[in-house]
Each structure stands twice: as C-alpha cells, then as structure tokens.
Amino acid sequence: MNTWKRPLSALLALSLALTLSACGGQTNTPDTSGSQPESSVSENTDGYYPVTITNYNYDGQEVSYTYEEAPQRVLAVYQGCIETMIALGLENHVIASYGLDNEVKEEWQEGFAQMHYDDSVFAPDKETVTLLEPDFIFSWGSYFGDKKLGDVDAWNEKGVGTYMNSNTVPGGTRTLENEYTDILNIGKIFHVEDKAQALVDEMKAQVTGTLSAVQGQDPVRVAVVEPISGKITNYGQKSLAGDMVTALGGELAMPEADSISKEDLVAADPEVIFVVYMAYSGDDPESVMAQQLALIQDDPALQSLQAVKNGNVHLIMLGDMYASGPRTLDGLKTLAQGMYPELSL
Amino acid sequence: MSRNGRASLALVILAAALVLSLGLAVSVGSMAIPMGDVYRVMAYELFGLGDGSTWGSGGVHDVVWLIRLPRLVLAAATGAGLGVCGTVMQAMVQNTMADPYILGVSSGAYLGAALALTAGAGTALGGNAMGLAGAVGAFLAAAAVLLLARLGGRSTPVKLLLSGVALSAVCSALGNFCIVLENDDHAAAALVQWTMGGMGAASWPGNAIACGVVISGGLFFWSQYRTLNLMLLGDECAGTLGVELSAKRLIYLLVVAAMVGVLVYQAGMVGFVGLIIPHGVRLLFGSDHRTLLPLAALTGSVFLVWMDVLCRVVLPGNEIPMGILTALVGAPVFLALLARRRYGFGGEV
Numbered sequence: 001m002n003t004w005k006r007p008l009s010a011l012l013a014l015s016l017a018l019t020l021s022a023c024g025g026q027t028n029t030p031d032t033s034g035s036q037p038e039s040s041v042s043e044n045t046d047g048y049y050p051v052t053i054t055n056y057n058y059d060g061q062e063v064s065y066t067y068e069e070a071p072q073r074v075l076a077v078y079q080g081c082i083e084t085m086i087a088l089g090l091e092n093h094v095i096a097s098y099g100l101d102n103e104v105k106e107e108w109q110e111g112f113a114q115m116h117y118d119d120s121v122f123a124p125d126k127e128t129v130t131l132l133e134p135d136f137i138f139s140w141g142s143y144f145g146d147k148k149l150g151d152v153d154a155w156n157e158k159g160v161g162t163y164m165n166s167n168t169v170p171g172g173t174r175t176l177e178n179e180y181t182d183i184l185n186i187g188k189i190f191h192v193e194d195k196a197q198a199l200v201d202e203m204k205a206q207v208t209g210t211l212s213a214v215q216g217q218d219p220v221r222v223a224v225v226e227p228i229s230g231k232i233t234n235y236g237q238k239s240l241a242g243d244m245v246t247a248l249g250g251e252l253a254m255p256e257a258d259s260i261s262k263e264d265l266v267a268a269d270p271e272v273i274f275v276v277y278m279a280y281s282g283d284d285p286e287s288v289m290a291q292q293l294a295l296i297q298d299d300p301a302l303q304s305l306q307a308v309k310n311g312n313v314h315l316i317m318l319g320d321m322y323a324s325g326p327r328t329l330d331g332l333k334t335l336a337q338g339m340y341p342e343l344s345l
Numbered sequence: 346m347s348r349n350g351r352a353s354l355a356l357v358i359l360a361a362a363l364v365l366s367l368g369l370a371v372s373v374g375s376m377a378i379p380m381g382d383v384y385r386v387m388a389y390e391l392f393g394l395g396d397g398s399t400w401g402s403g404g405v406h407d408v409v410w411l412i413r414l415p416r417l418v419l420a421a422a423t424g425a426g427l428g429v430c431g432t433v434m435q436a437m438v439q440n441t442m443a444d445p446y447i448l449g450v451s452s453g454a455y456l457g458a459a460l461a462l463t464a465g466a467g468t469a470l471g472g473n474a475m476g477l478a479g480a481v482g483a484f485l486a487a488a489a490v491l492l493l494a495r496l497g498g499r500s501t502p503v504k505l506l507l508s509g510v511a512l513s514a515v516c517s518a519l520g521n522f523c524i525v526l527e528n529d530d531h532a533a534a535a536l537v538q539w540t541m542g543g544m545g546a547a548s549w550p551g552n553a554i555a556c557g558v559v560i561s562g563g564l565f566f567w568s569q570y571r572t573l574n575l576m577l578l579g580d581e582c583a584g585t586l587g588v589e590l591s592a593k594r595l596i597y598l599l600v601v602a603a604m605v606g607v608l609v610y611q612a613g614m615v616g617f618v619g620l621i622i623p624h625g626v627r628l629l630f631g632s633d634h635r636t637l638l639p640l641a642a643l644t645g646s647v648f649l650v651w652m653d654v655l656c657r658v659v660l661p662g663n664e665i666p667m668g669i670l671t672a673l674v675g676a677p678v679f680l681a682l683l684a685r686r687r688y689g690f691g692g693e694v
Contacts, residue, residue, distance in 0.1 A: 228535045229475035230546025261545055261664045262412045267376035301411035304404035
C-alpha cells in the first residue's frame with residue numbers, strides 16, 4: 001500500500017502546481033475580447049475589412065463579430081456548411097471539414113476534393129478542433145452545444161469567428177429568408193458578395209418564376225411528411241419546408257401539426273404530398289426512396305387520399321429542405337415541380 | 346362477497362368494458378365522422394350488413410376500418426400483453442419494481458432500434474426497421490440475461506435481476522454510442538420518438554400476429570398460475586413442495602421475451618403499463634395468479650385503448666407518443682390506489 005501512496009502524492013502535488021500555473025497564465029493573457037472594434041459594416045478607403053456580421057450563440061441570442069480579414073483557416077461541419085463553402089468557391093479557405101449525410105452534389109465534387117474532408121468521425125471533438133487552430137467555425141446550432149464544441153462566445157473571445165446556420169439556431173425561426181441571409185452573410189465575411197448574391201438570386205428567381213407562372217390559380221394544399229417506423233412527422237409552418245411551400249404559393253394542409261396519425265392525414269386530405277427521405281450512410285438511396293414512398297403511396301389505409309389517387313405523392317430529400325444551404329434551390333425546384341406538374345420548371 | 350366471487354364479477358365487467366371501450370373509442374378521432382356512419386362501416390365489415398359500395402370502401406371506411414380500429418385492437422393487445430408479462434416478471438424475480446422490460450428487454454430493443462437507424466441496417470428491413478430490429482434486440486437481450494444468470498450455477502431471482510440490470514446498462518450504452526457515432530440530431534429525435542411508443546403502425550396483418558402471440562402467451566401463463574403463486578413464496582419454499590423453479594423461469598422468460606418482442610415491433614415501447622397494472626390489480630383483488638392474470642390483461646387492454654384515444658385528441662391534429670400519457674395518467678391513479686390501501690405485494694394483504 002505504501003508504495004502507492006508516494007507516487008500518488010507526487011501526482012497530486014504536480015497537478016496542483018499545474019493548476020496554479022494555469023491560473024497564473026490566464027491572468028497574464030491579454031483580454032482579446034475587447035480588441036474587436038464594435039463597428040457595423042464599414043468599408044475603409046484602403047479596403048473592404050473590417051466587416052461585422054451578426055449571427056447567434058447557442059442560447060439563440062444575436063451575437064456580432066468583426067472580421068479583420070477573410071478567415072483563412074475554416075472548419076466546416078455538416079452538409080449545408082460544406083456545400084455553401086464550395087458553392088461560393090471558398091474551398092481553399094477550408095482546413096478541415098466533417099459531417100456529410102449525403103454525397104456532395106456532382107457539380108461540387110471538384111471543389112470538395114480540396115475541402116480536406118475527414119470521414120473518420122462524423123464531427124470532431126473540442127480538443128481536435130482546438131488543435132486545428134481554426135479562425136472560423138461554420139456549422140449547425142447543435143454543434144455549439146455545451147456537450148460538443150461549447151458556446152460561441154468563448155470561441156469568439158479566443159478570436160475564432162463562428163457562424164451557425166440560422167435555421168438551426170436553438171429556439172429560432174425556420175425560414176427561406178434565413179437561408180438567403182446565411183449565404184449572403186458568408187459572402188460578406190469572405191468578400192465574395194457577388195457570388196453569394198448570384199446564388200440567392202437564382203433561388204429567388206425560382207420562387208418568383210413559379211409564382212408568376214401560377215398566378216390566379218387557387219393555392220395548392222400541400223403536406224410535407226416523413227413516416228418513420230409507425231410515426232409520421234409533419235413539416236408545418238414553423239419548418240423551412242413549410243415556409244418554402246408557402247413561398248411557392250402553396251397552402252399547408254396541416255400548418256400546426258408536428259407529429260400526426262394516418263387519420264390526421266386522411267382528414268386533411270392534401271392535394272399534393274411530399275414524402276421526406278433521408279439516406280443515412282450505408283443505406284442504399286434508391287431503396288430508401290422506394291420504401292419511404294411506399295409507406296404513403298401503398299398503405300391500404302391511405303388509398304382514399306386524393307394525392308394518392310391522382311399520383312401526386314412525391315419524394316423530397318431531407319437535405320434539400322432542412323438547413324439546406326445552397327441545396328435550397330433543389331428543394332424549391334422539387335417542391336415547385338410536385339406542386340405544379342403542368343409547369344415545365 | 347368472497348374474494349373469488351368479486352374477482353369473477355370484475356372479470357365479467359372488465360370484459361364487457363373492453364368490448365364497450367372498443368366500440369366507443371372507434372368513434373373518436375380527428376376526422377369528423379358521424380357516429381352512425383362509423384357503426385355502418387363496422388356493421389358492414391363485421392357482419393356483412395348494409396351496402397358494400399358505400400360502407401366497404403372510401404375515406405370513411407378507411408379511417409374507421411383500416412386506421413382507427415386496428416390501432417385500438419393493437420392497443421388492447423399491447424395492454425393485455427404488458428399486463429400479463431408485468432405480472433409474470435414481478436412474480437419471477439420476486440421484485441415489486443419489475444416490469445416486462447426490466448430484464449434487459451427494453452435496452453435490447455433500444456440497441457436494436459439504434460442499430461437499425463444508424464448502422465445502415467435499416468434498408469434491408471423495410472418500413473418499420475426500428476420496430477423489427479427492436480424486437481430482435483429485445484429477444485436476444487432476454488436470452489443473454491438467461492445465459493448470464495445461469496453461469497456458475499442455478500439462476501436465482503437475484504442473479505436474474507442483477508444480470509438484467511447489468512446487461513441493460515451495456516445495451517443502452519451501446520445504443521447511445523451508435524447515436525453519438527452517427528451524431529445526427531435527426532436520427533436521435535426519431536429514436537426518442539420511437540422509444541415512447543405508439544399505435545400508429547397498426548395494421549390487420551400485424552394485429553393478427555400480435556393478438557395471436559398475446560393470447561397464446563396469456564393462456565400459457567394462466568395455465569401456470571400455481572407455479573407463479575409458488576414463485577412469490579421463493580425457491581426454498583417451492584423446493585420443499587417439490588417444485589424446481591429455475592427451469593420454469595427459463596421457459597417463462599423466453600415466452601415473455603417473445604411476447605414483448607412482438608409488441609415492441611408493433612407498438613414501440615409503452616412504458617409504465619406493465620409496472621402499474623399488475624400492482625393495481627393486486628391491490629384490489631389479491632395476488633392469486635388464477636384471477637390476477639386475466640384481470641391484469643383486461644385492465645391493461647381497457648387502459649391502453651383509452652390512452653390511444655387520448656394520444657390523438659389531447660392536441661387536435663397532433664399525435665402524442667403513448668408512453669407520455671401512460672405515465673402521466675397512470676401514475677396518479679396508481680398513487681391514489683396505493684394511498685388508500687395496505688399493500689404487501691405477495692401473500693395476503
């Protein structure tokens with residue numbers, strides 16, 4: 001027993017010493033949080049920066065951060081964030097990326113090759129991120145939770161800029177406008193506003209084009225649903241998918257509902273139903289799609305639905321209508337095509 | 346009235362209540378269907394009465410016959426199954442805290458569902474992947490608990506219980522590990538929803554299996570009521586009466602696992618019912634398994650039929666997971682019962 005005690009006490013003494021020195025070190029570090037100028041978007045004569053962008057912290061409160069230059073060491077986590085960086089041609093700013101649910105779209109494959117994608121884990125832990133020494137973290141809200149990376153404020157104080165997809169802010173709203181704002185904000189941070197504006201304009205053109213083509217028509221009654229093992233999730237007016245449907249001139253058949261029964265679906269009897277599918281890694285997308293569609297299309301209990309009878313049950317990929325980033329355009333296209341099959345969009 | 350007479354009367358009343366509940370509950374739902382139409386559909390489907398072209402197809406028919414009634418029948422089967430399994434488990438491990446899920450069954454189901462969701466095992470299994478994998482997980486976990494409890498000698502209630510608790514911890518840890526690996530909010534949310542149970546997946550072919558398993562399992566245990574009564578007295582006491590309980594426990598646990606597995610597949614995990622229904626019935630009618638088992642089955646049935654109705658009407662147009670309501674409604678009722686009586690679990694009260 002005694003042989004144990006001595007190393008143990010030595011260890012205790014050592015850890016105590018380390019703790020104390022760590023405390024000492026902290027007081028010596030200059031306070032970096034005050035060094036960020038609190039100006040709004042200002043364009044100096046000699047250049048574009050500094051630029052201040054307002055985003056959110058994990059509590060859902062607005063937080064402003066000032067960029068003195070375009071971040072050069074970006075960590076991008078999750079599908080939409082990775083694809084936003086590629087779509088804006090910013091892949092050479094990225095030092096590491098993680099967390100794809102689906103393959104990156106064909107047109108972004110070339111850029112993706114330069115994204116330093118790491119598939120060993122779905123998302124890196126705090127220690128890995130700290131060692132990566134990023135100057136910008138671009139991810140979803142949940143990733144800044146206290147059990148994951150920790151809060152935005154702490155990173156910002158360390159001089160690391162953060163941006164969370166506005167449609168993933170805890171307790172926040174979920175709108176199409178948020179997706180536009182995010183792309184434009186990333187454009188501002190990296191000084192590629194024109195590219196960002198072009199992406200957003202394309203999305204807006206899809207919306208206005210659809211709206212003008214169906215002008216005067218009665219709104220289509222739409223439901224976006226996701227059947228999972230006996231339960232059906234409904235994407236209502238508080239969801240991005242719901243907001244996209246409304247923006248395209250549709251009316252949500254079940255605006256208030258979150259989790260519905262088959263009977264609720266029959267009672268609402270939407271004209272068009274979109275079935276959400278999500279092919280997790282390892283799943284074969286084709287069979288996932290066929291299965292999800294069959295859960296609505298082929299259920300004997302749902303054969304009286306007009307959408308089923310008229311062949312108006314369509315698939316939509318989760319990634320195209322949930323914190324979708326540049327895929328928002330695909331989501332809008334899929335929705336518009338399903339809602340207005342007579343249009344060649 | 347004697348205790349036996351009281352119990353028989355309660356049996357008749359509960360059986361009638363079940364039929365009546367099914368009949369009444371089928372008229373409740375989010376879609377406004379006139380009462381008369383509901384029963385015309387039922388009359389047509391059950392007895393061939395009325396006009397088939399009006400009542401044999403279409404929206405009203407589908408809602409009543411293909412959505413509402415299958416859910417209610419599944420709820421009844423689930424309630425009966427969990428009531429019986431809970432009663433048996435409590436006797437088997439001589440522990441008041443036991444429920445159908447306690448011996449690793451629920452965490453086994455959780456692990457199976459998590460694997461189906463995250464490891465890509467889902468595609469091959471069809472639409473209700475979580476249910477199927479959950480059922481398999483439940484069964485395997487129960488089998489593993491049995492094996493563990495028999496290592497190094499006869500299985501005793503204490504060994505069974507502790508093996509179950511340990512295996513539960515391992516299975517839930519592994520299930521959570523899958524979720525952490527996948528690190529996907531969407532998957533995690535779907536799993537949480539699933540673990541709270543619900544009757545949304547009900548269909549007639551599925552119900553045929555669920556009812557078949559619950560009824561045959563229930564009858565089997567009813568035929569074993571003497572052994573179950575002995576189990577409450579303990580192994581030593583049973584031994585002096587010439588009954589070896591450890592072999593019986595093995596068979597019982599496998600039957601319980603099969604029943605719970607099938608129910609997990611159909612309805613997910615409906616918590617609390619299997620714990621409180623047996624206690625509630627014991628409080629009122631004593632612990633003789635000859636009456637306890639059928640009473641627990643019927644009480645569980647009636648309870649879940651009405652819980653399914655509540656699931657659908659509490660938030661109009663929304664469905665609440667059943668596990669939330671069974672606990673919220675069941676616990677106060679149970680506590681009220683507990684407060685009013687002396688309760689000794691085994692033996693006479």
